[in-house]
Amino acid sequence: MARDALLLVDIQNDFCPGGALAVPDGDRIVPIANWYARLFERRRLPVFASRDWHPAETSHFVAGGGPWPPHCVQGTRGAELHARLSLPADAVVVSKGMDPGEDAYSAFQAQTPAGKLLGAELKELGVERLFVGGLATDYCVRASVIDALKSGLRAVVLEDAVKGIDLEPGDIARAVAEMEEHGARTATLDTVEMELAE
Ligand code: VGL
Ligand code: ZN
Numbered sequence: 001m002a003r004d005a006l007l008l009v010d011i012q013n014d015f016c017p018g019g020a021l022a023v024p025d026g027d028r029i030v031p032i033a034n035w036y037a038r039l040f041e042r043r044r045l046p047v048f049a050s051r052d053w054h055p056a057e058t059s060h061f062v063a064g065g066g067p068w069p070p071h072c073v074q075g076t077r078g079a080e081l082h083a084r085l086s087l088p089a090d091a092v093v094v095s096k097g098m099d100p101g102e103d104a105y106s107a108f109q110a111q112t113p114a115g116k117l118l119g120a121e122l123k124e125l126g127v128e129r130l131f132v133g134g135l136a137t138d139y140c141v142r143a144s145v146i147d148a149l150k151s152g153l154r155a156v157v158l159e160d161a162v163k164g165i166d167l168e169p170g171d172i173a174r175a176v177a178e179m180e181e182h183g184a185r186t187a188t189l190d191t192v193e194m195e196l197a198e
Contacts, residue, residue: 004196005127006040007118007148008033008049008161009107009134009141011085014071014078015052016135021071023136023163027082032161033133034086035189041088043196046125048118049087050107052140053079053095060103072097094118105143108151119151129154131187131195133161138175145179155184156195 014020016027040047052072060066072079081093096110097103104110110118122130130148132155134141141162148155157179164172180186187195 002045002125002127004040004043004129004131005046005048005122005125006036007107007130007132007134007144008037008047008085008087009132009144010050010052010072010136011082011134012051012072012078013080013082016082019071020069020078023165026135026163027084029133029135029161029163030082030084032158032189034084036131036133036158036161036192037087037091039192040131046127047088047091048094048107048121049081049085049091050094050096050110050118050134050140050144051079051081052097052104054097055100058097058100058102060097064100066103074098092121094121105140106147107140107144108147119147122153127153129156131156131158131192133158135163137162137164138167138171139165142175142179145184146182149179149182149184155179156192157184157186158188158192159186160188 015023061070094110145155166172
């Protein structure tokens with residue numbers, strides 16, 4: 001049983017500079033995410049990486065009536081996890097957004113390669129607390145953290161391993177405040193080991 005797990009949300013080329021839906025400085029979190037991944041690996045704690053994994057046509061994209069330019073289309077380079085993201089060999093990649101009628105911002109809508117929902121997988125592992133980093137703070141990180149809390153898990157936002165879009169100035173700060181209002185804690189490289197010890 002593993003009480004704690006790490007979730008790295010959507011650290012994909014399209015959310016990094018040069019990508020179709022670039023988060024400003026999105027790639028800057030990669031080395032920090034790698035550090036967290038190593039920490040959890042050393043402690044034999046499970047590591048999950050979610051990916052946005054859309055069909056070419058979806059109501060999530062502008063052409064389908066949605067808010068976003070096409071991004072993270074299944075099988076494209078933009079949908080690949082960032083090349084410098086370094087995950088433990090036994091990390092589980094979960095995919096979301098495959099349904100052409102669904103945004104699927106939350107990693108709790110994502111499935112393992114075996115088709116199991118992330119929440120079910122975490123429950124099976126005995127996970128009680130999820131540490132979350134990734135992209136974007138004000139969309140998929142926010143939705144994933146709030147879903148984690150609603151599903152009865154504790155959640156810790158890794159503040160130095162997230163970056164947001166701020167489509168409206170203040171979105172990132174509001175997202176962090178909202179996650180905290182739902183009960184999320186925050187941690188950084190400096191405090192995560194203390195947090196893990198609790
Ligand atoms: C995301 C916008 C659209 C995200 C995904 O990963 O935060 N944002 N699709
Ligand atoms: Zn998307």
